[in-house]
Amino acid sequence: MKSELAVSRLYALAQASRLAVFRLLVQKGPEGMAAGEIAERLKVAPSALSFHLKELTSAGLLKSRQEGRFVIYAPDFKAMRGLIDYLTENCCAGSACGPDECN
Amino acid sequence: MKSELAVSRLYALAQASRLAVFRLLVQKGPEGMAAGEIAERLKVAPSALSFHLKELTSAGLLKSRQEGRFVIYAPDFKAMRGLIDYLTENCCAGSACGPDECN
DNA sequence: TTCACGTTTCAATAATCGTTGAATCATTGA
DNA sequence: TCAATGATTCAACGATTATTGAAACGTGAA
Numbered sequence: 448m449k450s451e452l453a454v455s456r457l458y459a460l461a462q463a464s465r466l467a468v469f470r471l472l473v474q475k476g477p478e479g480m481a482a483g484e485i486a487e488r489l490k491v492a493p494s495a496l497s498f499h500l501k502e503l504t505s506a507g508l509l510k511s512r513q514e515g516r517f518v519i520y521a522p523d524f525k526a527m528r529g530l531i532d533y534l535t536e537n538c539c540a541g542s543a544c545g546p547d548e549c550n
Numbered sequence: 551m552k553s554e555l556a557v558s559r560l561y562a563l564a565q566a567s568r569l570a571v572f573r574l575l576v577q578k579g580p581e582g583m584a585a586g587e588i589a590e591r592l593k594v595a596p597s598a599l600s601f602h603l604k605e606l607t608s609a610g611l612l613k614s615r616q617e618g619r620f621v622i623y624a625p626d627f628k629a630m631r632g633l634i635d636y637l638t639e640n641c642c643a644g645s646a647c648g649p650d651e652c653n
Numbered sequence: 654t655t656c657a658c659g660t661t662t663c664a665a666t667a668a669t670c671g672t673t674g675a676a677t678c679a680t681t682g683a
Numbered sequence: 684t685c686a687a688t689g690a691t692t693c694a695a696c697g698a699t700t701a702t703t704g705a706a707a708c709g710t711g712a713a
Contacts (some may be wrong), residue, residue: 454569457564458560458561460560461557462561467553470553473640473643476643522641524641527641528641531634531641534630534633535634538572538634539630539631540576540577
């Protein structure tokens with residue numbers, strides 16, 4: 448992954464509401480959740496949520512599909528896995544840093 | 551890890567200069583690098599770098615020590631490992647998502 | 654078509670961010 | 684002590700961000 452893309456994905460997650468959205472959707476799984484339900488559960492105004500969903504989606508972390516009048520959002524697990532792999536390689540000098548080998 | 555802490559660490563890394571600093575220091579290893587050398591290598595103004603180092607440090611991702619007139623910065627690998635673990639648990643529903651099991 | 658519902662867009666606002674250059678602090682050597 | 688070096692702090696600035704409420708846009712039902 449290019450560091451530019453990593454920055455945009457990190458940035459998308461580096462905000463309380465957006466991280467909460469992403470965590471909620473990961474819990475929910477691939478079936479996803481409608482924007483309105485996310486807003487209700489997290490107590491975020493619909494327009495504010497839309498703003499955050501747009502940011503997460505354009506960073507590639509969420510996928511959306513329309514179902515009737517609902518727009519369903521679901522995590523892109525591969526994208527997240529890619530980010531984690533990037534951090535692992537660039538944080539811990541690759542495989543040299545297992546869970547107990549740091550410092 | 552609390553999500554609040556995760557947000558602050560994600561935010562610290564979600565900026566091109568800061569991610570570059572962190573990557574450089576990870577490459578360098580635990581011995582660390584002086585602020586001036588980081589600034590020179592990354593072509594960042596000293597005052598700007600100081601701002602970024604402060605952010606990374608206060609997020610817990612860097613440790614610093616004074617050596618003579620130099621201030622040496624080094625990664626806190628455990629903190630970074632903690633962030634990666636948090637993302638793994640909250641992104642991929644725990645161990646259910648190996649490298650090839652996403653989507 | 655008309656209406657209601659779910660969602661997004663828009664303009665406006667206050668707050669925060671990243672950069673710059675000058676000033677200041679800390680440490681060492683003359 | 685004084686000067687030199689490395690690093691940080693500070694004020695100022697332009698740019699970006701998150702939030703709000705109103706308006707507009709789809710979609711499906713009456």
